[in-house]
Amino acid sequence: MRRLRQDERGELTLQLSVIFPVLILFVYLSVQVGLWWHAGHIAEAAVAEAIEAAQVEGATDTDGADAAVWFLSQAGFMDGVTIQVGRTADTVTATITGNAFQIIPIGSWPVSATASGPLEQIVSQPNR
Numbered sequence: 001m002r003r004l005r006q007d008e009r010g011e012l013t014l015q016l017s018v019i020f021p022v023l024i025l026f027v028y029l030s031v032q033v034g035l036w037w038h039a040g041h042i043a044e045a046a047v048a049e050a051i052e053a054a055q056v057e058g059a060t061d062t063d064g065a066d067a068a069v070w071f072l073s074q075a076g077f078m079d080g081v082t083i084q085v086g087r088t089a090d091t092v093t094a095t096i097t098g099n100a101f102q103i104i105p106i107g108s109w110p111v112s113a114t115a116s117g118p119l120e121q122i123v124s125q126p127n128r
Contacts, residue, residue, distance in 0.1 A: 028104050036109040039077045039100035043113035046071045050085050050094035051117045061085040064094055077101045078111060091116050 049071040054064025064085035072081055081098035093116040100109035 025104075032100075032102065032104045032109065035077060035103065036100040036111065039098070039109070039111045040113070042072070042075045042077050043096045043098065043111050044115070046075070046083075047094045047096050047113045047115040050083065050096070051092055051115055054085050054087060054092045054094065055117050055119050057120050057122060061087055064092065068094065068096060072096075087119065090119055092119060 046068045050064040050068035053059060053067035054061060056063075062085075065083045068083045068085070072078060077100065078098040079101060081096065084095045086093050093114070095112065095114045097110070097112040100111050102109060
């Protein structure tokens with residue numbers, strides 16, 4: 001009986017088989033958090049593009065949404081994107097929501113960004 005307790009063959013293999021999957025999950029989770037963070041920055045940049053396109057005099061909400069769609073098609077890293085652009089008499093507001101690209105199918109990684117800006121107005125020379 002004493003000989004069985006002193007025999008440590010295979011102990012390292014058993015320890016690695018328990019620790020290695022946890023280590024791999026930690027690495028993938030770190031990459032997933034990075035993708036989520038990056039997707040947040042992509043959403044903020046797309047909102048800025050939508051505001052720039054929609055605040056020009058004579059532009060429409062659709063112009064802003066089209067600019068955001070173009071930007072997101074170039075940047076990627078987001079799924080299930082919803083774009084809303086609204087204009088009032090003096091401001092433009094854009095909101096983008098979606099999910100970050102997933103490498104770990106655990107839950108969802110929602111991303112949203114909202115921004116607003118003034119409409120551009122042409123002011124005549126005497127009124128400047």
